[in-house]
Amino acid sequence: METLTEMMKKVLADTFAMYLKSHNYHWNVEGSNFPQYHDFFGNLYQELHGAVDPIAEQIRALDSYAPGSFTRFMELTEIEDELNVPLGTDMARKLLSDNQTVISTLNVTLKLAEQFDQQGLMDFLAGRIDIHSKHAWMLRSISK
Numbered sequence: 742m743e744t745l746t747e748m749m750k751k752v753l754a755d756t757f758a759m760y761l762k763s764h765n766y767h768w769n770v771e772g773s774n775f776p777q778y779h780d781f782f783g784n785l786y787q788e789l790h791g792a793v794d795p796i797a798e799q800i801r802a803l804d805s806y807a808p809g810s811f812t813r814f815m816e817l818t819e820i821e822d823e824l825n826v827p828l829g830t831d832m833a834r835k836l837l838s839d840n841q842t843v844i845s846t847l848n849v850t851l852k853l854a855e856q857f858d859q860q861g862l863m864d865f866l867a868g869r870i871d872i873h874s875k876h877a878w879m880l881r882s883i884s885k
């Protein structure tokens with residue numbers, strides 16, 4: 742069960758890292774397509790931000806503490822921190838790659854939830870995979 746809890750913490754850290762990067766891009770994107778990028782990253786960060794709380798509460802339901810610090814998130818996630826201001830298309834490409842990282846983490850976690858017969862959590866994770874697949878479609882389309 743501890744492996745499942747640890748993976749859920751990774752789901753939280755990955756989601757938070759992707760949330761923060763899309764919010765950063767929403768603030769800082771520039772160029773002639775500014776309104777489209779600004780709005781797209783705006784919708785993306787809001788969706789991800791909305792997911793962070795339910796993920797943390799799932800961890801509490803597993804009777805573990807939810808990580809909530811930059812130090813712990815950096816330890817848990819493989820998503821790279823953004824320190825620069827890339828071009829809009831590069832922002833979309835980076836988020837597409839990060840989105841794949843989140844999907845991989847979610848897939849591993851879903852298999853573990855299945856092993857431990859956590860039906861509710863399986864449902865929740867399947868829902869997140871579905872939403873991230875939609876993010877992938879949009880980010881792929883924007884990156885071209």
Ligand SMILES: [Fe+2]
Binds near residue numbers: 767783
């Ligand atoms: Fe804003």
